[in-house]
Amino acid sequence: MAAQPKTKILYISLGFWLIIGVESYDAWTNQVLTVQTGGSVTIPCHYDKKYTQQKKYWFLDIVETYTNISEENMSIIDHPDQSLFTVTMRNLQDEDTGDYHCIVDNEGIMRSTYEVYIKVQSAPNVSVVSSSVSGHEGGGISVQCLYSSGCQNKVKQWCRYKDQSCYTLGRTDTSQNSSVQISDDDGRRSFTVLMTGLRRTDSGWYFCSTGGVMSPVHITVTEAEPDKEKDTDNEFLTVWLRVSAALLLLLILISVFIWRQRRRPKQDEHQTRERKSSKTTDTDPVNDIIYYSTIDHDPGSEAMKSPAGGAINSIIYSTVAPH
Missing domain, CATH: 2.60.40.10 (Immunoglobulins)
Known part of the structure; x- marks a missing residue:
């Protein structure tokens, strides 16, 4: 208005x-x-x-x-x-x-x-918690207006000095992107003004008003901080890449573990078979046969003599290995 x-x-x-x-x-x-x-x-x-x-x-x-x-x-x-x-x-x-x-x-x-x-x-009839509030373009700001008990039932308004436009309880569009919402904090003798979708042109002087009594507030809207937003995006991307790399590494380790667990029974079975085969080969009497023979001296034949002239009764051990 x-x-x-x-x-x-x-x-x-x-x-x-x-x-x-x-x-x-x-x-x-x-x-x-x-x-x-x-x-x-x-x-x-x-x-x-x-x-x-x-x-x-x-x-x-x-x-x-x-x-x-x-x-x-x-x-x-x-x-x-x-x-x-x-x-x-x-x-x-x-x-x-x-x-x-x-x-x-x-x-x-x-x-x-x-x-x-x-x-x-x-004890002022109307006052504000902060007389200077700032925000970024596209963002929002909040202003808390305090009033005395005598203004409890009076109309609460948020007005702009420059064009004398005032907004009451509820939500009202102030520009293409920004809006004003005023809510009465019942029981606390205060009402809150919320401006969202801020534009640079929203900067200026305003005042809280009730019952013809007012308190001024200065609003400053600055440009959005592209560098800060870019840093935030880069930080988010870095964190995302690190998390993705960690998850990928974990997935690889799990896959290798499962593959080794599945392969182990076959290896154990193969090794068991090899051990059994080796054991069978070592103890097979057909493959390694040891023959023990004794050759006694025949009394009817000429005895073998040692260089000292004595007879030699010999025992010969022979081993027949498989071919």
Whole structure:
């Protein structure tokens, strides 16, 4: 839901300054920004591109502050490429409560581009867990918005400063690829904003809102990290190759084990047969026959004499080997 811009003419005399032509939006009138005592807040002040080279100011009542300053409790920085300047207030106290204006100097005529009432509280009606959230293109981010018990039954919204578009509970498409989903965390006095399918154009300032009270959040969407994704893919490929190699080696070892187990009975049977055959061959009386014969001296014949002249009675052992 985007409100149509409307210009209302105001004449605010601040010393010798005259502020006219306050550019506002019907849906943005009487906006209240709550901040915890001692805390800090950054307010984006958008302006038309035609004011890029003009001086910018931040007003509280009759206090004037020029852009591009940095003090202990205050800094104002212009961002011409974004057509906005940001005001950061630190260590806020009760006396800092009041109406503030974003002012551009249009050829000596001070024009208010945005006005907000900042209320410093010990327990803010609306706040955020983190006022700066970043994500990658195509990814998602989550923002948690906190609210007081008095806002329990009020409408919860997530709005964008730049085009004043607001989204309520549920899911709403914000672009071709990105979407916004808001869910109320019943019982915890908070609601969560989930933006998915982020695009670079989703970068910018948003705010959580309920019951006309808001708290700003800056979203930064950066390019996806191709090198990191490539490294992740390479790491996955390396792990996959190692696992595949290990599985292949295991499969080979299992196959070799099974093959050897199946082959072993045949080898054992063959070796058994060889041992039996060898044993049979060694003890076969037909193959190796030992004959023992005794030749006695025949008394009727001439006895064999030894060189000493004595008779020799001889026993001769002979072995007949197979041919």
